[in-house]
Amino acid sequence: MSDDPRSLVRRSQFPKSESRSLVTPIWPSVAYASESPDALDRLYEGKESGYTYAREGHPNAKILAAKIDWLEGANGGLITGSGMAAVSAAFLGALKAGDHVVAGDQLYGRSLRLLRHDLPRLGITADLADPTDARAFEAAIRPETRAILVEVVSNPTLRIADMAAIVDIARRHGVLLMVDNTFTTPRGFQPLAKGADIVIHSLTKLLAGHSDVLLGYVAARDPELQAMIVDAAVTWGLAPSPYECWLAERGLYSFDLRHQRAQENAAKLADHLAGLDGVAKVLYPGRQDHPDHNRARAVLGDNFGNMVSFRLNGGRESANALTRAAPHIAFAPTLGDIGTTLSHPASSSHRALTAKQREDIGITEGFFRISVGIEDIDQLKAEFAKAIEASNR
Secondary structure (H helix, E strand, C coil), X not given: CCCCHHHCCCCCCCCCCCCCCCCCCCCCCCECCCCCHHHHHHHHCCCCCCCCEHHHCCHHHHHHHHHHHHHHCCCCCEEECCHHHHHHHHHHXXXXXXXXXXXXXCCCHHHHHHHHHHHHHCCCEEEEECCCCHHHHXXXXXXXXXXXXXXXXCCCCCCECCHXXXXXXXXXXXXXXXXXXXXXXXXXXXXXXXXXXXXXXXCCCCCXXXXXCCCEEXXXXXXXXXXXXXXXXXXXXXXXXXXXXXXXXXXXXXXXXXXXXXXXXXXXXXXXXHCCCCEEEEECCCCCCCCCHHHHHHXXXXXXXXXXEEEECCCHHHHXXXXXXXXXXXXXXCCXXXXXXXXXXXXXXXXXXXXHHHXXXXXXXXXXXXXXXXXXXXXXXXXXXXXXXXXXX
């Protein structure tokens, strides 16, 4: 470190140390200095490791990506500024005008918006099909189809895609298979190991787990395809914040513990809800009355996840009464928090759909999605019982 008092505006050199920080440092720097043009060339050409400009990568993003890579069995995954940025980067890197996409018809609402309204402006068309029906899904394939996008567990109706059949369809037609693995997490399903070409995550959710970061992740099996995705993300400015990458890394340390506890709570809460007056239907893949229970067991094993959906007998008035009677359960359009959150897709994630489009996939005004947290299960049961009783009135 310089000892010249006239150099206050000069950047200090890092002090030498024989020890190292136990906690990952935060690197907020936008730019990284090199010693010469030749050194910069070596960085851009991949002959040396290092950083140039934060939009093109930074240490906190690289550290976080390496951890998700390990979970997913991937290499060189990319961290983006949000889950939708990861979905967008995959499409922007892999597709061009004239290409066609087949996607699950029960995706996250913004993914549906991207497919229906935004990609067509770029000359990329899409058709939606039921991923639980392999024949219907294959029927949507065209000669110009370049990619398939599915969620293993659909958001918010919790249907289970016929992944074995969809992998087979993608291979036979020479189509890229993209899997949004946010709901499932790598503990429930590893898309790349099962034959997918691209895996996508909203790290905002269960992986980071504390509702204080907005990040995504995307990794392709093919290094050349991954390079195209990275180039698209850099060009379109889909970069993540170093601080949020640091927070997400910290969240990952407790991921396995949180995932297991929340999953156990979800199974118990689903059974509890099914026995309450005023609840018309409960959707949880681990329950035998789930329409895809057998497939869920084949695809997910015993990892049925922490998401539960249910439908009230009533409509919007009952929905309003329920949320008002549950002040300690956060009513918020998110999932994967350490605490339980409750969302109403008709007024949040799927509000851009028409009432008919929502009705067609089972989303009524009385439909709720629960992201179950790690609270005491008896506390959760009591709070939901009180809220549903209020909705009946």
